Amino acid sequence: MGEPILKASDVPTRLSPNKGQSVVKSGLVVDGVTWDVTCVSMGNPHCVTFGNKENQSLQVDELNLAEIGPKFEHHEMFPARTNTEFVQVFSSSHLKMRVWERGAGATLACGTGACAVVVAAVLEGHAGRNCTVDLPGGPLEIEWREEDNHIYMTGPAEVVFYGSVPL
Numbered sequence: 001m002g003e004p005i006l007k008a009s010d011v012p013t014r015l016s017p018n019k020g021q022s023v024v025k026s027g028l029v030v031d032g033v034t035w036d037v038t039c040v041s042m043g044n045p046h047c048v049t050f051g052n053k054e055n056q057s058l059q060v061d062e063l064n065l066a067e068i069g070p071k072f073e074h075h076e077m078f079p080a081r082t083n084t085e086f087v088q089v090f091s092s093s094h095l096k097m098r099v100w101e102r103g104a105g106a107t108l109a110c111g112t113g114a115c116a117v118v119v120a121a122v123l124e125g126h127a128g129r130n131c132t133v134d135l136p137g138g139p140l141e142i143e144w145r146e147e148d149n150h151i152y153m154t155g156p157a158e159v160v161f162y163g164s165v166p167l
């Protein structure tokens with residue numbers, strides 16, 4: 001999947017860099033709640049959160065994505081809008097995420113999002129560089145390899161539906 005881009009202005013985010021040029025576990029106020037976010041570009045912008053000031057450890061199934069997702073997507077701190085991943089930590093090698101995709105909404109899977117989640121988990125100290133990431137559509141294996149800084153994603157491709165479009 002290539003290398004993550006962490007420089008704030010390249011993600012892009014208007015949040016101030018707080019770790020070198022990156023934004024790591026930084027406060028983002030959404031509807032009066034301060035969320036801890038890490039910003040990563042995989043060629044597209046991602047805002048990854050593991051919790052907020054009221055709830056440090058998310059139970060991602062309890063979130064109302066349709067309500068909060070758009071508020072992240074269109075937040076003024078993201079000039080190109082953003083994809084947002086909400087993450088629950090089971091262990092240092094097992095994470096669960098739900099995603100709100102820019103321009104699409106809640107989806108069953110997002111490969112770049114799963115990669116961004118592992119980068120953020122490593123930077124925030126939640127997990128190691130090899131993780132299983134559970135998504136609504138199934139698990140992905142993600143490695144952020146130290147030797148080359150590249151991210152490797154392994155997982156199946158599944159048929160989810162058939163359709164036809166009259167032209």
Ligand SMILES: N[C@H](CCC[C@H](N)C(=O)O)C(=O)O
Nearest residue numbers: 044101102109110111112113
């Ligand atoms: N579906 C793609 C990512 C699309 C993200 C798109 N919503 C964007 O804003 O770039 C994936 O699995 O990586």
